[in-house]
Each structure stands twice: as structure tokens, then as C-alpha cells.
Amino acid sequence: MTAGKIAIVGAGPSGCFLAQSLLKAAPELEVDLIDRLPVPYGLVRYGVAADHQGTKGVARQFARIFERQGAQFHGNITLGQEVTLEALQTAYDAVVLAAGLMQDRALEIPGGDLPGIHGAGAITRALYDHPDATPLPDLGPRPLIVGNGNVAIDLLRLLAKQPEELEGSDLGPVATGWLRQNGVEEITITGRSPAAQAKFDTVMIKELSKLSGVTIHVEGAGSSEDAAEAKKIEAVLALHGHATGPRRVTFRFGLTPLAVEGDERVTAMRFQTTAGEETLPCTSVLTAIGFCADGVLPRDTLLAGAQDAEAGVLAPGLYATGWFRRGPRGTIPENRADAQALATRILAELTPDPDKPGRVILSDLDARVDYSGWTRIDAHEIATAPDDRCRAKIASREEMLRLAREEEKTK
Amino acid sequence: MKITILYGTETGNAEMLAEDIQAELEGDHEVDCLNLSDMGAGDFDPSRFYLLVCSTYGDGELPASAQPFAEAVEAEKPDLSAIKFAIFGLGDSEYDETFNFGPKTLAELLQAQGATQVGERIAHDASGPDMAEDLAFPWAEAVVAEAAELIGEDA
Numbered sequence A: 001m002t003a004g005k006i007a008i009v010g011a012g013p014s015g016c017f018l019a020q021s022l023l024k025a026a027p028e029l030e031v032d033l034i035d036r037l038p039v040p041y042g043l044v045r046y047g048v049a050a051d052h053q054g055t056k057g058v059a060r061q062f063a064r065i066f067e068r069q070g071a072q073f074h075g076n077i078t079l080g081q082e083v084t085l086e087a088l089q090t091a092y093d094a095v096v097l098a099a100g101l102m103q104d105r106a107l108e109i110p111g112g113d114l115p116g117i118h119g120a121g122a123i124t125r126a127l128y129d130h131p132d133a134t135p136l137p138d139l140g141p142r143p144l145i146v147g148n149g150n151v152a153i154d155l156l157r158l159l160a161k162q163p164e165e166l167e168g169s170d171l172g173p174v175a176t177g178w179l180r181q182n183g184v185e186e187i188t189i190t191g192r193s194p195a196a197q198a199k200f201d202t203v204m205i206k207e208l209s210k211l212s213g214v215t216i217h218v219e220g221a222g223s224s225e226d227a228a229e230a231k232k233i234e235a236v237l238a239l240h241g242h243a244t245g246p247r248r249v250t251f252r253f254g255l256t257p258l259a260v261e262g263d264e265r266v267t268a269m270r271f272q273t274t275a276g277e278e279t280l281p282c283t284s285v286l287t288a289i290g291f292c293a294d295g296v297l298p299r300d301t302l303l304a305g306a307q308d309a310e311a312g313v314l315a316p317g318l319y320a321t322g323w324f325r326r327g328p329r330g331t332i333p334e335n336r337a338d339a340q341a342l343a344t345r346i347l348a349e350l351t352p353d354p355d356k357p358g359r360v361i362l363s364d365l366d367a368r369v370d371y372s373g374w375t376r377i378d379a380h381e382i383a384t385a386p387d388d389r390c391r392a393k394i395a396s397r398e399e400m401l402r403l404a405r406e407e408e409k410t411k
Numbered sequence B: 001m002k003i004t005i006l007y008g009t010e011t012g013n014a015e016m017l018a019e020d021i022q023a024e025l026e027g028d029h030e031v032d033c034l035n036l037s038d039m040g041a042g043d044f045d046p047s048r049f050y051l052l053v054c055s056t057y058g059d060g061e062l063p064a065s066a067q068p069f070a071e072a073v074e075a076e077k078p079d080l081s082a083i084k085f086a087i088f089g090l091g092d093s094e095y096d097e098t099f100n101f102g103p104k105t106l107a108e109l110l111q112a113q114g115a116t117q118v119g120e121r122i123a124h125d126a127s128g129p130d131m132a133e134d135l136a137f138p139w140a141e142a143v144v145a146e147a148a149e150l151i152g153e154d155a
């Protein structure tokens, strides 16, 4: 019997959990994970906060997929550039799009494109040494964060931390220097909903009570009869008056963005509140209001024509999972559940064709970095970590490629 | 000895560890490995020794795969007085106020139905320097030896 051949585009948590499930159920499958970066694990490496190393522990499971379950990594290959979707569909029995959503959703209000407005994705990529990141911007003394999800809280926490609170993280020297010297005096964080319905998790809020250099104010947290909502409000209110240092943090709720003000760059943001309009002066705006597709793949068209979008079936033999399918919602566990369900569906539908060439169409690509290339990068990053860091991430693609390949030659 | 490893997990770390423990013990024992989501409150067998591996999620809560089991035990209140178990926790000391609350909850739940815990409740810390299996293998060996005296080697 021929083993089925499956290509998964995107080696983030969704793609990895999918490969894990597929190979657990059917170890003989040929499962290939393709990623545009020379390194795997997607937002586990470039989204999950540098000071939340425990959460990154899932990467140990993902390493097993390559080391013991027989999946192959094909890094530094972008679908739509080095390889086309058609080529993959021709070569594999099934193709799965698990490419995530990378672009920051724009603030679609007047002034929403003024200089001084930065998306959380762009900032976190720069903080976490993503090879395609743009340089860290000057925020001025009073940045304002728009959004009340966990990503907004990550940003707030990192901006608020003192250098010694980042010990044990994998935050690199550029980001560390930027955080130390950015001159932030006051951070305001605004949410559209009341605190009761804010999207952040209660634990994320509780964590802020450990901050050692801030003075926190909470305005208008409201109240709720619902137990879970009340717990969330209680956690937010518990922060009010937390005073361990000079950097001010202000939480505001029920503020709907109307416009960003300023001539050449941001000077304030205007909101609608239940009590009328209100303008908050600020020196920069950080948006954490979700993500969308970067346009490299025709996501909208594929999803619109999907055979069964809920189950992740786009067309016969073509599937989608994770953020790429569901939109920018849900944490790592939800991607795991999503991927496990999709694995069952794929296995039920798979009809292996012995004439499909599979992975040979990728192995000859010059750009390709394999799993052993990544292990060399990984080992180097861990070996060169300074005492107060668990890893020294390599930020440049060239340097990653050099490490992945140069030692290959000397072997 | 007949051993059943039961895991409660949210992101799969406990599942991986449970499988590693199974592989480690398999040579000398008859070992099953089961997700707590597939375990009924009335499925316990006194001739087996139960090794639980469980993480903590959210704000000190049980991980998703352990929740239906915990609810079932609470609702059905099975008599577990003949059951022996040991429990290993996966947690993260970053969540210091609720460190390893999941396995604690689970152990207390089983004990409330009369089950006997063998050995200490050991915890792996995701923010610590150790690999989970480096703590779990010696633990498993020790509790299995202890249980063998209680249940009988060839049970």
C-alpha cells in the first residue's frame, strides 16, 4: 500500500499539532511542513511573549514530530514564491494551509494611518527578533495602547517591565536596550468594551500585580452579576493603586476609537464614551486589535468557496486550519483541538495516489533549510545566550542561513 | 504489575510525558495510557495501579481534558476505597499563586472518594531547569515499587 503524502504550509502550532495528530494515527504517512522562515514554530517563537518561556515549552512536542515521528521540515520556502499551491496540489495527496495571519488589522478611522501608529504584530516581531521585522520605533513618553486582548496586555507588560524583570527571557540586546531607553513615562491602555467583557484572560491581569516599577490606575471598571465577569473585574480593580515605581499605567474601558489626531504625527486620540467624546493626548498609538492575511495567499477567495469551512475543507484535497482558517482568535489549545479534528477528517478522505511525487519537489529547492539546519541554529542560540537570558535569538535571515548551511559543509 | 497512566492535558505536554512514562515502564509492566477525557468515573479497577499526569491551566484550573472526568467523579461519587494512585503535576511557577493546582484538585477529588495516594505529589515547573521526564522517571519507578508492596507484584 502507498503511504499518503501530505504537505502542511506553516510550521506554527496549528501545522505542528496537525502533523502530530496525523502521524500518531497513521505513522506511515509522509508529512511535510513548509515554512517561509528558516526556523519552525511560528508564533510560539515570534508571538508568545519573551517572558513567558513556560508557554513555549510546547516546542518540545513539536521537535518530536521531526525527530521521532518522521515529519520533514522545509524551511525558508514561501508558498506563492519558491513553490506554488498548484505545484503542491499536484505533488501531494492533501495540502493544508496553516499559514496563520500575520498582518496587523488597520485602525480604520480618520488619522488611522498617521506616523506614530504601530501594530502589535509589527512591534512584537521587532521585539522578538523576527527576521522580517521593521526597526523598533520611537514611542515618545506617552504611548497609548488600543485593544484589550492578551496581546495588548503582553505589550503593556513588556513596556512596563524593569530590565531585571526580563531575566530568564529570550529578549535580545536590541529590544532590551530599546525597552530600557525608550523614555516611556505613562502608558494608557484602552478597550472598547467594559472591563466585564474585555477579551484578556484574568491570569494575564493578575500577572501585572508583580510589576516592580509602575503606578497603576484603573478607571471605570464597572461591575457585573456574572461570576466569571466579576472575577475579571475584581482582578482589574485589584491593580488600582499598585504603586511600585514612577511609570504610570492607566486602564480605561468603554472607549470606542473615533479618530487619531495630529498633523505630522500622532498627538492624541479621540474616543466615543457613554458620557460623550473624550480626547486622550498621546505620543504614539499601539494597536492590538487583531490580525489579517498578508495577501500572499488568496485566503478570502479560498474561504469563500470552501466546501466545508467549519471543518476546514476548502476543496477536495485542500484544507485549512488554525488562525488561517478561523481568524485571529484562540490560543494554542484551540489550535490543537482544531488540528486534531482536521486530522480525523483528512485521514477519512485520503486516497493515496502512488504516482504523486511528494517531497522530492521540495528537496531540490536551493533555498530550503531542513530540520537539521534548524537544530544548528537552535543549538547556537542556546549556546551563545548571556547569563540572564535563556537564548540569544538570531535576527537576520542571512545569519540563520549561514549557520544552517556552513556547518553542513564542514561535516 | 498492571498500570494505567491517565493524563489530563490542555496543550499536550502531559500527554507526551504520559507516553514517555509508558515507554519507560513497559519493559517490566503491563501499561495502558489513557486520556482522562476517555476515562469514566466508574471505570477504575482495583487490580491496577493508576499513575496520573496532569497539568494546570487558566487561573489554577484543571486542564480541558481532565474537566469532564472531574465533573463525573463529583456527580457519581464512585467508591474508590480500593484504588491506589500516584500523581505527577506539570505546572509553571510563573503562576506562583496557583502553582500545580490542577493535580492538587485531582488528587483531593480521588482521595475524597476514598482512593489512596502513593508517594508524594511531584511537580514539574515549566520555568525551571529540569526536563519533565528527568523528574518523572525516577518518581514513576519509586511509586511503582511502593505500590507493588501494597497491591502485590503480580497483580
Ligand SMILES: Cc1cc2nc3c(=O)[nH]c(=O)nc-3n(C[C@H](O)[C@H](O)[C@H](O)COP(=O)(O)OP(=O)(O)OC[C@H]3O[C@@H](n4cnc5c(N)ncnc54)[C@H](O)[C@@H]3O)c2cc1C
Pocket: A009, A010, A011, A012, A013, A014, A015, A034, A035, A036, A037, A040, A041, A042, A043, A044, A046, A047, A048, A049, A052, A055, A077, A078, A079, A080, A098, A099, A100, A101, A120, A124, A150, A151, A154, A296, A297, A321, A322, A323, A324, A329, A330, A331, A332, A333, A335
Ligand atoms: C503577540 C502574540 C502573542 C500570543 N501569545 C500567546 C500565548 O501566550 N499563549 C497562547 O496560547 N497563544 C498566544 N498567541 C496566540 C497563538 O500564537 C496562536 O493561536 C497560534 O500561533 C496560531 O497558530 P497558527 O499555526 O495558526 O499560526 P502561526 O503561529 O502564525 O504560524 C503560521 C506559520 O506559517 C508561516 N507562513 C505564513 N505564510 C506562509 C507562506 N506563504 N508560505 C510558507 N509559510 C508561511 C509563518 O512563517 C508561520 O510560521 C499569541 C499571538 C500573538 C500574535
Ligand SMILES: Cc1cc2nc3c(=O)[nH]c(=O)nc-3n(C[C@H](O)[C@H](O)[C@H](O)COP(=O)(O)O)c2cc1C
Pocket: A054, A055, A057, A203, B008, B009, B010, B011, B012, B013, B014, B015, B054, B055, B056, B057, B058, B059, B060, B061, B063, B090, B091, B092, B093, B095, B098, B099, B100, B101, B126
Ligand atoms: C494560559 C496558561 C495558564 C496556566 N496556568 C497555570 C497555573 O495556574 N498553575 C500552574 O502551575 N501552571 C499553569 N500553567 C502552566 C502549564 O500547566 C504548563 O505549561 C504545562 O506544561 C502544560 O501542560 P499541558 O500541555 O499538558 O496542558 C499555565 C499555562 C498557560 C499557558
